[in-house]
Amino acid sequence: MTVLNTSDVDTLLKQNPEWKLESGKLVRDWTFENFVQAMAFVNRVAGLAEAAGHHPDIDIRYNKVRLGLISHDAGGITTRDAKMAARLSHELV
Template identity: 65%
Template sequence: MKRVLTEAELKDLLQAQPEWKLQEGKLIREWTFSNFLGSMAFVNRVATIAEEAGHHPDIEIHYNHVVLALISHDAGGITRRDAAMAAKISTELASHTSPKHE
């Protein structure tokens, strides 16, 4: 079983990836696009990255707004796998998106 990150590790992760936040035990990030097609293009790219990594985020789509949530369900929390996936999404989709910072 994968090891859940400690509070100190989560703090370090959030400092390294400030666009992600911790909410209800998950890593969460939100994006807002100009329209539904922009949202869907982004989600399709996330799907490709997730398939390649073998790790799939929870995805919410609300017209032009997308929310990604990362958690390792089998470990019961956030693991290094989630941290790596957050970094990969942030890096690979940086120019593709207009992130919403709250």
């Protein structure tokens, strides 16, 4: 698995503007009305991630959820992360 170069990551971020690059990861934040909604969202993420065999870093703070994508085994952002970011954005709207 090849790590995306800077140009590829820039293109990815333009195609998925709700995601940003932070500390070498693709990250996106979601805010919900309450903790229960945030947890329901995380459970939906878990199902998609398990089906894809690619698991995001998940940070939950009451009604706020942050997902982080990086292919730790490849040492950076790969096409697997790009596909997962797009899938999470489109299937969890």
